[in-house]
Amino acid sequence: MHEWALAEAVIAAVIEESRKEGLKEVTKVKLKIGELQQIETEIFEFALNELGKVQGSVAKMEVEMAVERAVFRCRVCGNEWDLRETPGMSEEETEAIHLAPEVAHAYIRCPSCKSPDFEVLHGRGILIEYIKGR
Numbered sequence: 001m002h003e004w005a006l007a008e009a010v011i012a013a014v015i016e017e018s019r020k021e022g023l024k025e026v027t028k029v030k031l032k033i034g035e036l037q038q039i040e041t042e043i044f045e046f047a048l049n050e051l052g053k054v055q056g057s058v059a060k061m062e063v064e065m066a067v068e069r070a071v072f073r074c075r076v077c078g079n080e081w082d083l084r085e086t087p088g089m090s091e092e093e094t095e096a097i098h099l100a101p102e103v104a105h106a107y108i109r110c111p112s113c114k115s116p117d118f119e120v121l122h123g124r125g126i127l128i129e130y131i132k133g134r
Contacts, residue, residue, distance in 0.1 A: 002039075002098060002099055003039055003040055003043040003044040003047050004043075004047045004051075006037075006039065006044060006047075006126060007044055007047035007048045007051050008047075008051060009126075010029075010031065010048060010126060010128065011048065011051050011052055011055060011058060013128060014026055014029055014058055014061070014128065014131055015055060015057060015058060017128070017131055018057055018058070018131055018133055019057075021131070021133075023057070023131070023133035023134065024057065024133070024134060025057055025058075025060070025133050025134055026057055026058045026061040026131055026132070026133040027060070027061060027062065027132050027133050027134065028061060028062045028063075028064065028130075028131075028132040028133075029058075029061055029062070029063050029064070029128060029130070029131050029132075030064040030065075030066070030128075030129040030130050031063065031064070031065045031066070031126055031127065031128060031129065032065075032066050032067075032068050032126070032127040032129050033065055033066070033067050033068065033126050034067075034068050034070060034101070034122070034123040034124040034125045034126065034127075035067055035068060035069050035070040035082075035083055035123040036070040036083065036097065036101045036104060036120060036123050036124045036125075037098070037101055037124070037125065037126065038094065038097060038098040038101075039098075039126075041065060041067070044065075045063060045065065048063050049063070057133075061133075066129075068122055068123045069082050069083070069122060069123050070082055070083040070120065070122065070123030070124065071120075071121040071122040071123055072108070072110075072118045072119065072120055072121060073118060073119050073121050074110035074112065074113060074115055074117065074118045075115070075117045075118060075119060076110065076113050076115040076117055077110060077112050077113040077115070079110050079111070079112040079113065080121070081110070081111050081112075082123075083108075083123070085111055086108050086109075086111065087111060089107055089108070093107040101124060101125075104120070105117075105118070
């Protein structure tokens with residue numbers, strides 16, 4: 001369900017931006033998806049396509065997606081690491097982050113000093129990189 005809600009938000013944003021640009025039809029959208037979102041890309045793409053079918057201006061748009069690695073920096077020791085280097089999260093913790101990435105601080109610790117005080121440098125959220133149309 002999470003992917004469907006995100007797809008609805010993306011479709012709405014694409015439609016709004018395409019109207020601002022005076023596009024009658026959107027032909028292509030490129031999305032950057034943060035790894036921290038932990039989106040099931042196949043479900044997300046399916047949701048975008050299905051939801052797009054009911055919206056005239058985006059019904060035939062091609063969707064290109066790129067996943068941006070989640071990279072963190074510890075505010076205590078300065079260590080940088082990525083999500084794959086985060087040791088042993090349980091399935092419940094992974095699911096919690098999937099549904100609400102802002103709770104990552106409750107589950108992720110710096111692998112070097114074990115501090116939960118870190119910043120997300122890359123790989124959060126969904127960004128519309130560009131919209132093409134006519």
